[in-house]
Structures are given as structure tokens and as C-alpha cells.
Amino acid sequence: MDTLSEGSQYLFRNISITISVILLLTFAVSRVIFPKMFSAVYNFSKFTSFRIKEDFGSNMRLFSTENFYFTLLLSASISFVGLNLFMFSASLPEYLSWIVPSNFGSGLLIWLLLTISVQLLFLLKFLFLSAFGGLFALPLSVSKHYQEVQALNNCFVLLLLATCTITIYSNYYFPPDLTGVLMTTVVIYLLYRLLNIFFKLWQLKLYSKLYIFSYLCTTEILPTVIGFKLLFN
Template sequence: MSKPLGFPSWVRVLITYILTLSLCLLGRGVKANNIGPDKAYYLVYDYHDDWQVYDDHYKAYVPYIKGEHKDYNSFSLFFDTENYRGYKLLYYSGKENYLFINASLQRKLPTEQWVVMDIDSLKEKYGKLKLFLTFYGTNTNVEAMTVQVGNKISKVEKSIQISDSLLTVIPRELTPFQDFVTLGLLFLAVCYAFLYNLQPKAFGRYFSIQDLLTINIRDDAFIVNKPFDLGNLLFVLNLSFTLAFIFMLIQSDEMDLFSVSTILRDGESLGTMFSNFIELGVVIFVLMLAKYVALAILTNLYRLDNITNVHYFKVIQASSIFFLVVVVFLSVSAVSAPEVIKNIQNILLIPISIFFLLRLILIYFTINKMTPLKNLYLFSYLCIVEVIPLIVGIRYAL
């Protein structure tokens, strides 16, 4: 069964380290953030860095700066009750202070004792979302004062014992199949890049949909009339490896297409899979050449020698375009949607069947335009070289 492509080993190690470190720090942070009387509250927010003081020079409240605002006895902050509904406002100081809310004196605050104020009650009492709190007293800096927002720890909560095994992030092991998919895609990418640089004009024609749908009865190009030219053989070989890669993906889901398992070596190692891939590519390449020989024999029997090369070229051209799209689709699916690979045989059955039907129609119109052949002979020829192999292939594939 196939799985999504994995990351390089060093990336997996780095991610594992970061996750492990984060979990450890998170575990420590939860314990240290218990605050308030008897450590009975979770810390929600600390106003340690939000203090403001009144500056006579600017005639306004400015952020408190320890080095500049010395010997101040009044410290203020803006408090948003809407953001902390259901929580408590916690105060603690070792020195005596008075609490002012919106410039109105409320109460004298005790020393060395936690004061807990209900935030919802403050909002209801003053009817405002934002309150301006001022603490005035014998403090000369904010370090001696603590103002925090906390959430009461429920008495029914139980501590969760986390074992070391739960904190251990075990990296997901990459299977040999995932490595093969990566190596196979890299191999195909190199093949396509090599062909593009070696014969850019031929490459442009082989993978041109416009050229595929164009029927030129006087086509003298070498890629059509010289099928055994080295350049053309390389394109056929490239198509063979593309088909072999698709075969290997289907085989990964334990589906034995055309009983190819009889010629493949057993084993799930990367070396075995890649050697089977190369072997399948060579077998398909030989079958591609055998198809041309069969076409040559049958066109000679039907006295249609002039259509052999065009027929074969259209077959290779159409197959190259279609199965390249299939490989791109499977490559994206292997990374982002691995469930597609798991049902690949069901997903590809209908598109491939439609493709062969459309290819048959294309070849029919191509031959019909190139030669004055009666429909009876044309249907007979196409049934032998295209329809019957297709039906037999589907029968053995299923």
C-alpha cells in the first residue's frame, strides 16, 4: 500500500527535535503558570509590561520605563473586560496601595495578600468594556506589584500523568515504496529533460495537442517516416518507462495487471523495485516495437503501406501526451492525497478506456483522410490492430 512521499532524513530529525523540545517546554510551562492564592489559578495574562504613568511634560499617560520613571507612586493600565469574561483579576503587593477605577477611588488594598476580583462583576458594575485602573501608594516601581488575569482551576480536575513514552516523538519510517516513488519520478524527470535538450523540435511535436489533432497527408518529417531513427526510439523508450512507472504504482496496491508478477522479482526493497521498474520498461519497449512490426505486416496485407508510419506515430504521440498527464496527476496525488494512490486501479480504469476510444477515433479519421479505403476494410483493419488488442488487454488486466 502506497504512502505519501516523505521528507529527507535530516528534515525529519530536525522536526522531531523541535517537536520534542516544544512538548517538554510546554509541560514545564503549565506547571510554572499556576498563580494566585494557593496556586489555584491558571495564568491567562500578565500585565507586567503594560503599565503606564502620567508624564507632566507630555501631559498624558505614557508607557512605564524603569530607567526613566523613578520614584513614581502611581501606576495605571487599561483593562479590557470583554476579552477576559469569566476570568478573575488577581492583585498582589508587599506594599500598601489604593485602587482607583476610572479615576474613582474604590478601596484600600491589603499588603502581602492576594486580592481576587471578578471581571464580569466589574463589567456589570461600571457598564464599560474598557476600564482604567490606577494603583497609588508607597510603591516606587512596578516590580513590587503583580496584576494578572487568571482562570480558576476546577476542583474536579485531576492531574494527568504523562509518561516518557507519550512525550517521545517517533519519526515516521519511510517505506521502500516511498523511496522508489521519489527515485522513479527523478528518473523520469531526467529522461524528459534529456529529450527536451537533445531534440527540442521533436519534443515539441510529440507533446503538442495541436499537432496530434492535425492530419497532414504529406508529412515527410523524419519523426513520422523513420520510426527506427535513434531519436524516435528514445521517445518510445521514454514512453515505455512512463508506462512502467504507472504499472509499478498499480502493482503497489497488490493488483497484478497482465500477470506481470510472473516476470518480476519478489521483494520490497528499493533495489528490487527499481530493477523491476527498469525490467518492465524494457519489456514495454519491446512490445512497442512489436506493435510497429504487426502494423507493418497488416498494412502490407491490406495494401496500406503508406499509413503504417503515420498510424504508429499517432499512437506514440497520443500515448505520450496522455500518460504524461497521468504521471503528473499521480505524482501530485502521492504527495497531497495518498488515498488516490490506494484506489488507483478504479480511478484510472474509466479515463484510460475513454482515452483508447478517442485514440481509435483519431486514427480512423487519419487513415480515412489519407487513403480512399472502403469503410468495411477500414473497420476490419482497425478491429485487428486496435480494438481486439484493447478488449484482450482489458480482459487480462481485470
């Protein structure tokens, strides 16, 4: 389809606003229930820094309840952003047509399924890092690598969430031109994240730059390229 019908725009707008309200309320409640963890997770000084900073969240176990909760919130936020990018797209590949809801209930269901899928991908990501961390003899750096990646992801996705929410609330629809801008921003972010993680691992002074680069090629660059290839082929 070349353009969205007025009825589709109205439906997608209602779905997007409802999900955004759920997420905003969840963020507000999280700020009250986990104040220290919330401040550590959404610490933008980590996003702009190329040095490892030890804070409240640094010593938190990766599979603790708090970490699982905030990872789930990250997954829900990513799913919301992705749903907006695809849902309001005027032309969508046939294999992604399932992501476009036919009614309000299916829209919420698709968002929940995407959230679960992203959460599972994060688990697979950690297991993948653990496997290759052992292969590259980097066992002590695996958890630090994962934590730093998630710290960057949390801040960046929060900005994307804010952008999508403000756009929907101000325009009541998602401009198609903004999709290209956001996708370009995501690519730039992934490159920045790679560089950021490289310097933070090098800061540990345990391995050479070439060794760390080879490790990141295997654990970051290759999976990202494959993911984009599968998604946009």
C-alpha cells in the first residue's frame, strides 16, 4: 500500500497512545519503587563517557529481579518504537505484514509478543557473549561487556521512546519521513556503541586492541549485520 487510510491511521494512533501511556506509567512507578536502580540505569553520563564507571547498578547480578525488570522495560520500549516504525509505514514487505494490527486488541497483543521476543533475544545475547567470551578467554569481561551495552541501550531507547511519544501526541500520527531519520540514527548509534564498548574493554588493560577488536567483530558487528540483512532483505 502507498498510503494509509484514515481509519488505519486512527487505529494505529490509538494503539500507539495506549502503549505509550502504559510505558510512561511504568517508568513513573519504577522511579518510585527502584529509585537508586532507576538512576543508575538511566544515567546519561554513562552514555557520553568512554570510561567505565562503577555505580549502584555495576555490582548488581545480571539475573537479579531488578535487572530482569529493567531489561523487560527496555524490551517493551524497543517493541513500542519498532511497532511505530513499521505500523505507520506506507509500504511494508510482505513478510512483515503480520506486524500491522487489524484491530486494537491485536495491536496490544503484537506489542506484547514483540516484547517477549526482544527479551529472549537479550538472553540469547548474553549466552552468546558467554560462549565467545570463553572462546576468546575473556570470561571476566563478558558481564562487563553486557552491562555496558545495556546501559547504552537503556539511554538511547529512552530517547527514541520520547521522540516517538512526542511525535504521536503532537501530530496524532507518525510521519513516514521520520522513519528514515530514526533508522539512520539507529545505525549511527550502533557504530557509536561499538566504539564506546571497544574503549571501555581496552580500559581494563587485560587484552590488546587487536584482540578486543576481533572479539567485538564476532560478538557485535557480525550479529548486527546478519540481523539487518534478515530484517531488510
